[in-house]
Amino acid sequence: MASSEFAKPAVQSSNGPVMESRTIPRVGFDLPAEIAAGDFPQGLVARTRDIGIGGACLATISPFSYRSVRRVKLHLADGVLTVAARGMWQRVEHAENVVLTGVEFVDPDERTMDRLWDLVMDCGKSLARFLHGDTDLKNLSPDEAVGISHASRWRDVPTGRYVYRSDVARSGEAAIFLVHSGTIILQLRMRGAIDRPIARLGPGRLFGGLALLAEPIEGESAIAH
Numbered sequence: 001m002a003s004s005e006f007a008k009p010a011v012q013s014s015n016g017p018v019m020e021s022r023t024i025p026r027v028g029f030d031l032p033a034e035i036a037a038g039d040f041p042q043g044l045v046a047r048t049r050d051i052g053i054g055g056a057c058l059a060t061i062s063p064f065s066y067r068s069v070r071r072v073k074l075h076l077a078d079g080v081l082t083v084a085a086r087g088m089w090q091r092v093e094h095a096e097n098v099v100l101t102g103v104e105f106v107d108p109d110e111r112t113m114d115r116l117w118d119l120v121m122d123c124g125k126s127l128a129r130f131l132h133g134d135t136d137l138k139n140l141s142p143d144e145a146v147g148i149s150h151a152s153r154w155r156d157v158p159t160g161r162y163v164y165r166s167d168v169a170r171s172g173e174a175a176i177f178l179v180h181s182g183t184i185i186l187q188l189r190m191r192g193a194i195d196r197p198i199a200r201l202g203p204g205r206l207f208g209g210l211a212l213l214a215e216p217i218e219g220e221s222a223i224a225h
Contacts, residue, residue, distance in 0.1 A: 025150035026052035029123040032075040033058055035101075037087075038068040046101075048074070050153045051123065053116045055085070055104040057153060063099045066090040072103055074119075081115055083108055095157050095164070124149045135178060135204030163222040164208065176209040183225040195221065 029051050034043035035058060044064065049057040056072065066087030074081040084106040093100050108116065127149035131137045137145065155177070157163050163177060166189055177184075179201055186199040186207060198220065201207055207222055 025120070025124075026050040026055075026057070026153070027120055027123040027127060027149050028152035028154035029119075029127075030154050030156065034073040034075070035060070035064075035069060035103075036071040036073070037064060038070060039065045043073065046072075049100060049155065051116075051120060053105075053113065053120055055088070055102065058101050058103060059093070059096065059098040060101065061098060063090060063092070064101075066101045066103075069101070069103055072105075076115075076119065081112065081119075083112055083116075093155075095161055096155060097158075097161070120150075127152065130180070130204075131178070133204070136206040137178065138204075157224040159224050161224055163224065165221045166219050167221075177207050177222070179203050179205050179207070185223050185225045186220045187223065188220050200225070 027050060029048055031048040031051065033046040033048055033056070035046050036043050044060055046058040046060045049059050051074075056074075058072070066089065069085055069087035072083050072085045074083070085103040086106055088102040088104050090099060090101045092098075105116070124146055128142065128145040131145040131148060132140060132142060137148065140148065155163070159182075162168075163184065181203055184201040184205070184207060185197050186201065187195040188198050190196050199207075
């Protein structure tokens with residue numbers, strides 16, 4: 001199940017909780033990447049979760065010293081784009097069984113900046129067209145759809161894994177989700193023991209957001225099906 005996530009989540013660094021800064025628009029996008037860092041000799045395979053002209057969120061299968069990040073290679077359709085970067089934060093994403101690392105691009109030259117702009121705008125338009133189509137957000141204006149696409153993050157949740165659970169604290173997971181592909185099953189826990197399905201959601205459907213109202217809050221669980 002792949003979904004877009006709309007939030008400004010709290011994140012966990014090695015020094016404790018911090019608030020992720022996303023003042024520059026980022027669009028949710030899944031792209032092959034490679035991280036060059038000072039504490040390992042070869043590039044670390046990664047994938048983007050969002051991308052912007054100022055930085056990116058990258059997913060890896062294991063943690064590393066994010067402060068050692070030196071460069072990021074983005075594998076685009078028209079070639080590899082290498083950008084100097086520094087690590088800003090890191091946290092474990094249990095739903096995907098990956099580690100997310102936020103990086104900031106450092107002094108990109110004019111040609112690199114042009115390619116980043118083209119990438120962000122193309123990705124934003126593609127996601128905005130999806131949002132403006134047959135989704136729960138289809139009544140948005142084109143400008144509103146573009147605006148929301150620039151506040152999104154991609155999440156890829158394997159079948160059988162929870163996006164979130166009602167019985168697990170989700171500090172920093174206060175997000176609204178929209179299914180891009182696959183299916184989500186919403187469940188309610190009955191009498192404190194049995195999970196009962198209450199809804200089946202396909203592409204274009206919204207879910208989540210209860211943690212935006214109160215924390216902690218009892219609600220449904222969402223599992224990738």
